[in-house]
Amino acid sequence: MSYIDQITKHLPSLSKVPIRLPHSQQERLAVVLGTTAVVGTSLVLPALYRDYEIFISYGPGGPPSNLLGWVVVRTLFQPFMSEMLDTEVYTQRVDALEGHGAGGEGYLNLTPEQARPIADRPIVGPHVAPQRQLTQLPEDEIRDKLDAAFKAFGFRNHHLVKWSRSLQEAHADALFLADHIAAFGIAKHTNGELAHIHNGGDHSAHFCLSPADCKKVIEAGWGQRHGFSGTSAITWLSLGTRPDVPVEYLLIYAPRNDAEIDTFMQILAASIKFTTGREDVR
Structure with missing residues (x-):
């Protein structure tokens, strides 16, 4: 018996490992929402950071050139933009x-x-x-x-x-x-x-x-x-x-x-x- 065979014979068979799939509607919804949150975060956070970098690149002027200034501009000021x-x-x-x-x-x-x-x-x-x-x-x-x-x-x-x-x-x-x-x-x-x-x-x-x-x-x-x-x-x-x-x-x-x-x-x-x-x- 080879070395690999000696190791693998002590591992449980994958066929014997129970795999539980979500059955209820609530469980399936939770999986979908969780996946969406992970994917959405991976897309939104880089975009927000790029937007913040652009804001900081303007330098001083008007609103504070920092994180607080950026948040204020995006949340309070931006809706008024014409x-x-x-x-x-x-x-x-x-x-x-x-x-x-x-x-x-x-x-x-x-x-x-x-x-x-x-x-x-x-x-x-x-x-x-x-x-x-x-x-x-x-x-x-x-x-x-x-x-x-x-x-x-x-x-x-x-x-x-x-x-x-x-x-x-x-x-x-x-x-x-x-x-x-x-x-x-x-x-x-x-x-x-x-x-x-x-x-x-x-x-x-x-x-x-x-x-x-x-x-x-x-x-x-x-x-x-x-x-x-x-x-x-x-x-x-x-x-x-x-x-x-x-x-x-x-x-x-x-x-x-x-x-x-x-x-x-x-x-x-x-x-x-x-x-x-x-x-x-x-």
Whole structure:
């Protein structure tokens, strides 16, 4: 008798081992639910972790950049997220804001050459806040040039704007309405904050533009609304302590080259003309 035969003859025959299959409906249901839970967990947990990684990749801005911030955004903020590319709302609002002197034309004139391909918009993160783009990010050299141009614009226009910490982002400096200019319209609604760049990451920006210019920017492939714009989300979530995001509050995509920096600054100038009610932007 071989060694293998000597070992296996002491093992119980598999035919003698009782195998119990679930017979009742409750037992079969338990097996199905258990299997579904295992498979579902193996699929859902990696997806949730990837979503969390994207949220953390935005860096500081708005909600806390940690696990608690991610949970709050996904459970409380996300249900309020609205559509961000339709321009019909601006056609209806051209004459809704008084005192800006822009009529239905706005302040911005973009040429066809300045437009970005509509079918090739940058991918924007799936979270309603912070709002950041994930693709078409500028090189370091372009980021530095954009930061310099933005700061120079603020200093040139000190008669209209001042620098202060952003109320919306909390981790970036923003342009605010100068103290000696009375706030009205959109500027009053945003507590004087007019524009900021997300200089800790993608270098996109948020500006407030006239309804006519909002339409031009979106149709030229240069931006989109904030996911909260035109909703009552902020007022409801803050229990009335903060105003809602106006529908004229736009995400402006980051420029990728010198020519696009010029267009970006042109959009900024149009924003400051609209929010200050002044034409003497330098």
